[in-house]
Amino acid sequence: MNYPTTLLQRLMILPLSENALAEIKEYLEGKRKHFSRPKLDTSTFEGQVLQATFDVPFGETTTYKKLAEKAGSPRAARAVGNIMRKNRLPLIIPCHRVLHSNGGLGGYAWGLDIKQWLLNYEKES
Numbered sequence: 001m002n003y004p005t006t007l008l009q010r011l012m013i014l015p016l017s018e019n020a021l022a023e024i025k026e027y028l029e030g031k032r033k034h035f036s037r038p039k040l041d042t043s044t045f046e047g048q049v050l051q052a053t054f055d056v057p058f059g060e061t062t063t064y065k066k067l068a069e070k071a072g073s074p075r076a077a078r079a080v081g082n083i084m085r086k087n088r089l090p091l092i093i094p095c096h097r098v099l100h101s102n103g104g105l106g107g108y109a110w111g112l113d114i115k116q117w118l119l120n121y122e123k124e125s
Contacts (some may be wrong), residue, residue: 033058
C-alpha cells in the first residue's frame with residue numbers, strides 16, 4: 001500500500017499508546033475496520049460530537065450538521081468543524097469521514113489530500 005508520506009509523518013508525532021499504534025498499523029494494512037473506544041467525557045458538547053464521530057462506520061460518511069444534531073445542537077455545524085480540527089486522535093476518531101452537507105470535503109487538519117486518500121482507501125477496502 002502506498003500511503004501519503006505526510007500521513008506517516010503525522011502518525012509518528014502523535015502521542016499514542018502502543019496499543020493504539022498497533023491498531024492503526026492493522027487499519028493501514030486492511031486488517032482492522034474498528035478501533036478500541038477511547039475514553040471520552042460525553043457530558044460536554046465536544047465529547048458528544050467526538051463520540052458520534054467515533055461511531056461513524058468504516059467506509060461511510062456523515063456531515064458536520066448531522067453530528068451537531070446528534071450532539072443536541074442542530075445549529076452548531078461550525079462548532080463541530082472546530083472540534084474536528086482539534087481532534088487529537090485522528091483515524092481513531094475518524095474526522096476524515098465528516099463532510100459538508102453539500103458533499104464537499106470540508107477541512108482536515110492533516111490536509112485535504114490525506115482526507116481524500118483516507119476516504120478512497122476505505123471505499124476501496
